[in-house]
Amino acid sequence: MPRLTEYLLPTEREAPADAEAISHRLLVRAGLIRQVGAGLWTWLPAGWRTHQRIVQVIREEMDAIGAMEMLMPILQPAELWRRSGRYDGFGGELFKLRDRKDTDMVLAPTSEEVITTHAATLIRSYRDLPRVLYHFQTKERDEPRPRAAVLRSREFVMKDSYSFDRDRDGLDVSYERHARAYDRILDRCGLEWYSVEADVGAMGGFGAHEYMAPCPAGENDVVLAPGYAANLEVAAAAPQPVELPSALAAPEQVDTPGMTTIAQVAQALGLPEGALLKAYPVVLPDESLALVMLRGDHRVNDIKLGLALGSPFRQASAEEIERRLGPPGSIGPVGAQTRIILDDAVVAGAGAYVVGANRPDCHLRGVVPGRDFAFERGDVREVVAGDTVSGHRVRIERAIEVGNIFKLGTRYSDVLGASYLDQAGAARPVWMGCYGIGPARIAAAAIEQFADERGISWPRAISPFAVHLVTLGKDGSEERELAERVYDELVSAGVDTLYDDRDAGPGEKFADAELLGCPLRVTIGRRTLQSGEIEVQVRRGQEARALPLEGAAAAIAELWHHAA
RNA sequence: CGGGGCGUGGCGCAGCCUGGUAGCGCGCUCGCUUUGGGAGCGAGAGGUCCCGGGUUCAAAUCCCGGCGCCCCGACCA
Structure with missing residues (x-):
């Protein structure tokens, strides 16, 4: 030790x-x-x-x-x-x-x-x-x-x-x-952790789970609801409802000069973004074009889209869109001579949507999927916070994939x-x-999960040491002799102990102990001699306890095994 | 791969714009003091200023080229 x-x-x-x-x-x-x-x-x-x-x-x-x-x-x-x-x-x-x-x-x-x-x-x-x-x-x-x-x-x-x-x-x-x-x-x-359904990846496979540890530094987004946990890459949930205007007898053209974003058009028409349909044109391996249509307030999930298409794809370039459909910013499904995938969150029949008109500066309203354009169905959108699974609203959080x-x-x-x-x-x-x-x-x-402003706070099973023993006495002092004795006892008791026997000030030693984050910090100084008690600080929560000097090592070992 | 930033003693930084031969804090070494929350005084050690080339009497500083590292995004069995 x-x-x-x-x-x-x-x-x-x-x-x-x-x-x-x-x-x-x-x-x-x-x-x-x-x-x-x-x-x-x-x-x-x-x-x-x-x-x-x-x-x-x-x-x-x-x-x-x-x-x-x-x-x-x-x-x-x-x-x-x-x-x-x-x-x-x-x-x-x-x-x-x-x-x-x-x-x-x-x-x-x-x-x-x-x-x-x-x-x-x-x-x-x-x-x-x-x-x-x-x-x-x-x-x-x-x-x-x-x-x-x-x-x-x-x-x-x-x-x-x-x-x-x-x-x-x-x-x-x-x-x-x-x-x-x-x-x-x-x-x-x-760790705090959960397992989530995962993408089986490009190599195929029959099922996969990822073990996720939630924390802000993570690189994955996880969708959670009671009884449900999935990587955002594959998560599916029921969309939040959106109020749609009623259908018109036929699509009607509206002027939308200079408006090329969902937000602009929605605001100009006084509609929620979800009452618009955005078009996401992709090119398939045979160079054919497919138009993915989803609610204006939703985003395409490329992994889910790949699964729905059953083939690789790439986003169409602006030039391809221009040449084969119309001006980027107002493309739409009506009259488009392409395969159309309609996201599951888009309702067909209960109202009407606004879509791009495939002409500059105008859109179509009163559009009814199925009546005004043919489509295939697919769940291709990215889940957003507030969607529901079995009636429960989901939340999305960052996590580290640990396994x-x-x-x-x-x-x-x-x-x-x-x-x-x-x-x-x-x-x-x-x-x-x-x-x-x-x-x-x-x-x-x-x-990431347990650190505080002072440093690391290790879970007991993975801490480099069980006990960080700090002696405040100078070499040769009575309290130093005592610390040496307790150290020997701890080692004999089989407690993994790091002994800070440096000739440094108390502030520096305490700060280092809290930075390293071992579960227990034991301090021996002049006070110990006066009171006959050893101070033990539990790193998690910084709770301090006093143990009688007599039999201290055994008591610390006990604390480590049961209470830390 | 796209975007942004940074390379100067062990760590954190200043100096660069306006060229004149490198400085601060912490750390380190030695001495004395101090010892329950990063203490004080004194004396020291330590740097190819990322690399190469160019301009110049003179380059950490200006110019050109390269390398390295970080952050955001894309990517990620």
């Missing part, structure tokens, strides 16, 4: 000028990490202690569901990635390099290719299934924009596990087990030849799932 005079804990009074996120500022200030380059960070000793505590929690819960720890290399042959289609399909985030024999290699951002290749030769019979394998390994991703220190870095440790099952039902079981293990991991790490679980199916086993013989002797593809969780993000999320 370290004495601060012999330990590397370079605390700083001021955060780096360019650090914005709380976790970034505090990780650096508390002496837990240092930067090496963009998205590249060194974990210093105390920081690594926290990281390793999180790793151990994850390890215990993975082992508890029968998963087997192993280790696969970071440096991998490009050939495997070519076979899976991800050598080019992964995008610019994949680090590519050559070895001395000029063989193409990659630095692995994840390990489906390698694990599936092993499965192809090591798993032969239905008797070999199910299996769950995992490792903690450094991941390499050439992120376009690393940010907020360890929140999004280019190199980080991730636990990734892979399940192998005989069939879809087996995968469901493995998936569910992982979900429960992740629940326990995040509970034990002391995810994903039903892969046979996408990798098919292309990498991972099959087994069933009881009838027939070859069948192995059904796979993959499951990731990031210790660094858990640490950062814990800081």
Whole structure:
């Protein structure tokens, strides 16, 4: 157990000028990490202690569901990635390099290719299934924009596990087990968290959940209602109603000189923005145009739109819009010779909308979908706060994604030849799932969620130390002797203790202790000698208690185990 | 990839516009004092001013090119 005079804990009074996120500022200030380059960070000793505590929690819960720890290399042959289609399909985030024999290699951002290749030769019979394998390994991703220190870095440790099952039902079981293990991991790490429905991504799949830790520095938006939680990327909800003007016998042209935005037109006509329809023109892979129509107060969700279209798409350029429909700013569905997707939030028949007229400076009102233009339906809009799920209004909040679980199916086993013989002797593809969780993000999320103006406040399970022992006495003083004794007792009692034995003033020591954020701070000074009591401060809430000097170490150990 | 900003001792910054050979606070070292909320006095150490080129008698400062880092957006198995 370290004495601060012999330990590397370079605390700083001021955060780096360019650090914005709380976790970034505090990780650096508390002496837990240092930067090496963009998205590249060194974990210093105390920081690594926290990281390793999180790793151990994850390890215990993975082992508890029968998963087997192993280790696969970071440096991998490009050939495997070519076979899976991800050598080019992964995008610019994949680090590519050559070895001395000029063989193409990659630095692995994840390990489906390698694990599936092993499965192809090591798993032969239905008797070999199910299996769950995992490792903690450094991941390499050439992120376009690393940010907020360890929140999004280019190199980080991730636990990734892979399940192998005989069939879809087996995968469901493995998936569910992982979900429960992740629940326990995040509970034990002391985070506020929830799991949300997630996008299955471009690689396909049969289901996915993300584990989210709410905090403002997060990069994801989560839609929440009682009994409902989903990533904004895939969330669906009932729209807030909008009062529509009644239909006209036929669409009627209105002049809207110079008005090219929903807000301008709505205001000029005295209508709510939701009574207008905005058009979002997209180009499909065959170069055909499709017009997505949704309420003026709503926005397109590109992921949901992609799912609804069933194909990739891109936004039409201004030039394409001009040439094939009309002037951007007043395009609309009436008379348009394109496929039209009408968002589910748009009602058909109960009123009329205002749409672009495909002519400059005018719109059409009294337009009734179905009567005035044909359409296909689709839920393609982004949920907004105030929409409802099962009658409950949703709210949207920011969160850090700390883990995810994903039903892969046979996408990798098919292309990498991972099959087994069933009881009838027939070859069948192995059904796979993959499951990731990031210790660094858990640490950062814990800081974000519990820090106060004085610094970090670690959840007990992941604090670098249980007790931060502060001695105020000068070397050789009576109170220093006492502190030394209590320190020895704490160490003997098995309490992880950081002992601040520096010859520094009390203000500096207290400030450093609160910055580092261990759950308990124990102070021994002259007062202790006078009162015969040791002061213990609980970091969360700064509650102070006094413990009798006699048997103090045991009482502190007790406090740590039960009350902290 | 688009937009914005910043590179000067370990950290935070000034100096740059108007060229004259680098300064402040904190930290660090030594001494003395101080010791329950970042204490005081004194003496010190420490800098290729991001890199390269150019202009000039002279460049941290002006010009050109490059590199690095941060923030916002796009992207993100």
